[in-house]
Amino acid sequence: MQRSKLETFLGTLEKATSLDALQQLTFALKDLYHVDHVVYHWVSADGEQYGAGTYDRLWVQRYIEKDYVRVDPVVVGCYQRFHPVDWKRLDWTTKTAKVFREDAIAHGVGNQGLSVPIRGPSGQFALFTISHSCKDDEWTSFIEDNRRDIILIAHYFNQKGLELEKSRVPAPNQSLSPREVDAMTFLAMGYSRAQVADTLAISEHTLRVYIESARHKLGALNTTHAVARAMNRGLIVV
Amino acid sequence: MQRSKLETFLGTLEKATSLDALQQLTFALKDLYHVDHVVYHWVSADGEQYGAGTYDRLWVQRYIEKDYVRVDPVVVGCYQRFHPVDWKRLDWTTKTAKVFREDAIAHGVGNQGLSVPIRGPSGQFALFTISHSCKDDEWTSFIEDNRRDIILIAHYFNQKGLELEKSRVPAPNQSLSPREVDAMTFLAMGYSRAQVADTLAISEHTLRVYIESARHKLGALNTTHAVARAMNRGLIVV
DNA sequence: TTGTGCCTCGCTATTTTGGGGGAGTTTGAT
DNA sequence: ATCAAACTCCCCCAAAATAGCGAGGCACAA
CATH class of the missing domain: 1.10.10.10 (Winged helix-like DNA-binding domain superfamily/Winged helix DNA-binding domain)
Structure with missing residues (x-):
């Protein structure tokens, strides 16, 4: 049952051919797993950022304007880790982090979250996040049930993201002697x-x-x- | 059925506490999936290499002695990619690659393989490989059936590997201002x-x-x- | 055969880095 | 309140890298 839900989704993902399609799929995923938000966000080799997700437009805009990417404990924490990170385990004690968290929750970002960091060659860095608003134990059991699905989805999402990015920047791969x-x-x-x-x-x-x-x-x-x-x-x- | 095989293995992996245990687990995995070899191999931030796998000792020694890591199309190819790579898709046409391949096969490395590249923070790079000796179509169908399992196993294997490595080298993850x-x-x-x-x-x-x-x-x-x-x-x- | 690319060696002059000092302010965290 | 860390500025001089010219031999392919 769980398995087939995942299979179905990965099949759909496989067929995506544009960033817009990825965006659509974050909504599909959100409904499929009954969570508040699904976000995929990555930094390409040339430093440009892309994103696809279910967050409110206003929040995304605010995030960029305020350069929250340098403050957000999720991003900072994931840059330094390998494995998926439950937001609870991050360091929210600093002043800037507290301000950020309040602002985030005010804009509808859930109080719970799981983020999967993924790295590619040439310094690509991606973050696949599922966030939700609920009690701790409820979230813990959700994660236990779906952790593996989420890892796989993050993986395939990123594969697709890189593929779409690559098609817009064809690399002139000059080799060396x-x-x-x-x-x-x-x-x-x-x-x-x-x-x-x-x-x-x-x-x-x-x-x-x-x-x-x-x-x-x-x-x-x-x-x-x-x-x-x-x-x-x-x-x-x- | 497939699912429970995977679950069982991941449960065992979770309990591993030493590199030796990881080594044992590569053998367990090889039997579980009926393949010739399972290898996990990673490079830590300081450039040191570690490995755990079912390859013949002689081959590993030879690999290190001949500095094959700079020649091996699997390593070279995976450094430049994100997604799991079927060995068939790599470039085996150069002279050095041909020599390497012959040597590898002579030492019992299969003619087929799938390698999953994984990157961590601070430049860790790991490669999880399954290799086997069989016909192309047989391999293709094996991969289709088990691709997702392999990705998950690679992921958890790496997580465990990093965990064990960290305990021996408390990372001086000096950041820059x-x-x-x-x-x-x-x-x-x-x-x-x-x-x-x-x-x-x-x-x-x-x-x-x-x-x-x-x-x-x-x-x-x-x-x-x-x-x-x-x-x-x-x-x-x- | 005539390229083309790779490997090897040479000169001189100019520009860029590296290593050694020291000293003051601002900012953030405990 | 205090302390550490980050940020800013200045000196001198030796060492290293760069830019512009060269040259010949070898292998492989059109």
């Missing part, structure tokens, strides 16, 4: 040019050629930039 | 010190203080290293 990869890798490990040249047993002059050609391929302004881009594109592993 | 984050971010974007100082509207001398303190906090040898670490640990998003 083996020596260039070596060079970038050691530089990312903090070696100086002299040390890298020594490690690779080549002259420093040769090394410089690699660094410069890597810089050109990556369209980077300097070594640090090149290393950052190589890491972002998954070309080197440090 | 807002200005330090700003500095690192612009440096990662290729700006020179002068440009960053200009952008942040502070003197270059002040900027240097931030860069140096960020370097110290991150235990980095130079600016490039500091930026690489900040990116790896998810402290900056570029």
